[in-house]
Amino acid sequence: MSAHAQGSQTAFALWIINKAGGLIYSRTYADGLATLSSNDNLILASTFHSIHAIASRISPVPRSSGIHSIEADTFKMTCLQTPTGIKFVLSTTPSHPAPDAVLKRVYETYADYLKDPFYTIEMPIRSEVFEQKMQVAVRGF
Numbered sequence: 001m002s003a004h005a006q007g008s009q010t011a012f013a014l015w016i017i018n019k020a021g022g023l024i025y026s027r028t029y030a031d032g033l034a035t036l037s038s039n040d041n042l043i044l045a046s047t048f049h050s051i052h053a054i055a056s057r058i059s060p061v062p063r064s065s066g067i068h069s070i071e072a073d074t075f076k077m078t079c080l081q082t083p084t085g086i087k088f089v090l091s092t093t094p095s096h097p098a099p100d101a102v103l104k105r106v107y108e109t110y111a112d113y114l115k116d117p118f119y120t121i122e123m124p125i126r127s128e129v130f131e132q133k134m135q136v137a138v139r140g141f
Helices: 038-058 099-113 128-139
Strands: 011-017 023-028 069-071 076-081 087-092
Touching (some): 011 099, 011 128, 023 038, 023 128, 038 087, 076 099
Antiparallel strands (some): 011 087, 069 076, 076 087
């Protein structure tokens, strides 16, 4: 299904990548899209992490934080990197009006989840409560 058919404000997918480049959370939100295997998601997240790191090093701007967004005809990937190095990557339609606002809510939801004494930081997130809260954070726009 094309991005146009999905609507102008669709969020397709979300990745949370730890500071070492490991994928700790991945979810697809748009129905009808081809699903990627777990291995494909791991490879793509690792590749994004590597390109992000290279971009920050080769940037002519001192203290560059790397890639903020990548845009194509049918999708846009927007990245929010936290001071601790966690990356939140949201894939949307190019015309999505507020990917940065969605990522801010996702980050706030993640930060709240870190208070869970049973969650080990930097490890994959497997929680039904977290899933539900992320659904609200991503689709709330």
